[in-house]
Amino acid sequence: MSKIATIVGGGVIGGGWAARFLLNGWDVRIFDPDPQAERKIGEVLDNARRALPGLTDVALPTEGALTFHDDLAEAVAGAAWIQESVPEQLPLKQKVFAQIQAACDPGAVIGSSTSGFKPSELQAGAAWVGQIVVTHPFNPVYLLPVVELVTSPDNPAELVARAADTLTSIGMYPLHLKKEIDAHVADRLLEAVWREALWLVKDEIATTEEIDNAIRYGFGIRWAQMGLFETYRIAGGEAGMRHFMAQFGPALKWPWTKLMDVPEFTEDLVDLIADQSDAQSGAYSIRELERIRDTNLVGMMRALKAQNWGAGELLNAQDGRLKSGSVLGARAGEIADVSQPIVTLRRAVPLDWTDYNGHMTEFRYLEAFASASDRFMELVGADADYIASGGSYFTAESHIRHIDELHAGALFTIHTRVLLGQGKKMHLFHEMRAGDRLIATGEHFLLHVSLESRRPSDPSAEIQAALERIATAHAALPLPEGAGRFVGQPR
Numbered sequence: 001m002s003k004i005a006t007i008v009g010g011g012v013i014g015g016g017w018a019a020r021f022l023l024n025g026w027d028v029r030i031f032d033p034d035p036q037a038e039r040k041i042g043e044v045l046d047n048a049r050r051a052l053p054g055l056t057d058v059a060l061p062t063e064g065a066l067t068f069h070d071d072l073a074e075a076v077a078g079a080a081w082i083q084e085s086v087p088e089q090l091p092l093k094q095k096v097f098a099q100i101q102a103a104c105d106p107g108a109v110i111g112s113s114t115s116g117f118k119p120s121e122l123q124a125g126a127a128w129v130g131q132i133v134v135t136h137p138f139n140p141v142y143l144l145p146v147v148e149l150v151t152s153p154d155n156p157a158e159l160v161a162r163a164a165d166t167l168t169s170i171g172m173y174p175l176h177l178k179k180e181i182d183a184h185v186a187d188r189l190l191e192a193v194w195r196e197a198l199w200l201v202k203d204e205i206a207t208t209e210e211i212d213n214a215i216r217y218g219f220g221i222r223w224a225q226m227g228l229f230e231t232y233r234i235a236g237g238e239a240g241m242r243h244f245m246a247q248f249g250p251a252l253k254w255p256w257t258k259l260m261d262v263p264e265f266t267e268d269l270v271d272l273i274a275d276q277s278d279a280q281s282g283a284y285s286i287r288e289l290e291r292i293r294d295t296n297l298v299g300m301m302r303a304l305k306a307q308n309w310g311a312g313e314l315l316n317a318q319d320g321r322l323k324s325g326s327v328l329g330a331r332a333g334e335i336a337d338v339s340q341p342i343v344t345l346r347r348a349v350p351l352d353w354t355d356y357n358g359h360m361t362e363f364r365y366l367e368a369f370a371s372a373s374d375r376f377m378e379l380v381g382a383d384a385d386y387i388a389s390g391g392s393y394f395t396a397e398s399h400i401r402h403i404d405e406l407h408a409g410a411l412f413t414i415h416t417r418v419l420l421g422q423g424k425k426m427h428l429f430h431e432m433r434a435g436d437r438l439i440a441t442g443e444h445f446l447l448h449v450s451l452e453s454r455r456p457s458d459p460s461a462e463i464q465a466a467l468e469r470i471a472t473a474h475a476a477l478p479l480p481e482g483a484g485r486f487v488g489q490p491r
């Protein structure tokens, strides 16, 4: 199957899908009659390029090609994935499916972004019902992993499995619902909270801002890492979930909720909420709010990544998939050509690595070079198992030179050169480049130590041999410019 995705309807959600596919190496075609679609998608892509590449600790595939099409049949022909993201109106969606199916590959997946319609409703009257599934994402589609995959009994198992695999391959988490239901799972939850919030504003209990504060200063942060059930299990104390339910279960019968009533959507209510929202957030443009949201999301998701928890665990699994098959996934002894400096890191600058000067901040250079040294240790055999057995390297001295700038989302590569690899001593010289530009160098002297005595010790014979093999090959290269430089030396 091709790696071509066609986005039909390039608004808020279609733009997010375009970015998700494009930045994961797919060619993306857009069909949207709106003359502003190209500009709007360009702006969404600018935001996505700043945020998504640095979310992973491994470089994403090379970006695909983006094209805009006036003809739907031309846009869908040969595409492996077609994502419908037109407005939430059932007859419009059904009409669009008919146009798509008249021209698309019968094996292509047609995913619908619908927030509420069931797949059987979307499939009604289609030329081939089995091809249409619900793939309901969350905004921003390029950052949030969850996508509700909702199918009907008419979808063949092969197509459903392929849809799930494709979504996983672009870093998403397909949550396959056990059966179809209006508004799927996550939107049912969101709608419940939305209805309560509408009542609270209408009844003048709280403003939009106060309700947002109640969420973002409290249970919203909690939900981002544990969800509802795990959070309440802890709230039950040592007796856990059973005690929690015994204590709070009966409360459901108290007048704690208005969930069964829907407030009437009068003009007054719309004005009240829109005016309060303007007062709360009107100082920012929507694009500014999107960038603030993305920066916060990336910071939070990278914190979860460090804990390998929740969405962070998903991101680490995606890093593993991106690494496998690349030079960064090679194991010790698998680097056949050691005649040149070795690639030890290839990644993009995460949003939370930048500072008030608008570029990558200085301590992150050390982090990047330290990751390159860790990777080099792994390549010569000083991997996690070896360290667990009691041997490791400690860094004794470091010298970083800052030569050029890097901005959020920029891709860079570190090549590592061994200046000395003898006995306990390992002297590395890292060069960080973005394309042809030399960005920084890091020179580090490491000593092998026993983790028991905390004193220098000889590495294993295998490590010594691997290190000497690379050191001997690299000794034939001219000394890199800047090696052995001291602070303050004239350039």
Ligand SMILES: NC(=O)C1=CN([C@@H]2O[C@H](COP(=O)(O)OP(=O)(O)OC[C@H]3O[C@@H](n4cnc5c(N)ncnc54)[C@H](O)[C@@H]3O)[C@@H](O)[C@H]2O)C=CC1
Pocket (backbone or CB within 6 Å): 008, 009, 010, 011, 012, 013, 014, 031, 032, 033, 034, 037, 084, 085, 086, 087, 088, 089, 096, 113, 114, 115, 116, 136, 137, 138, 139
């Ligand atoms: N906005 C949100 O937060 C979310 C929306 N969704 C779903 O995504 C879908 C799209 O919603 P949004 O992106 O918010 O709407 P939107 O209004 O931002 O974008 C819809 C786009 O479809 C285009 N369009 C209209 N008729 C078309 C046609 N016949 N062919 C091709 N393009 C056409 C419009 O020009 C517009 O650019 C809906 O089904 C919605 O329920 C899903 C998740 C979240």
Ligand SMILES: C[N+](C)(C)CC(=O)CC(=O)[O-]
Pocket (backbone or CB within 6 Å): 115, 137, 138, 139, 187, 190
């Ligand atoms: C409001 N909404 C129903 C369109 C929301 C969604 O479908 C998901 C989201 O991103 O909140």
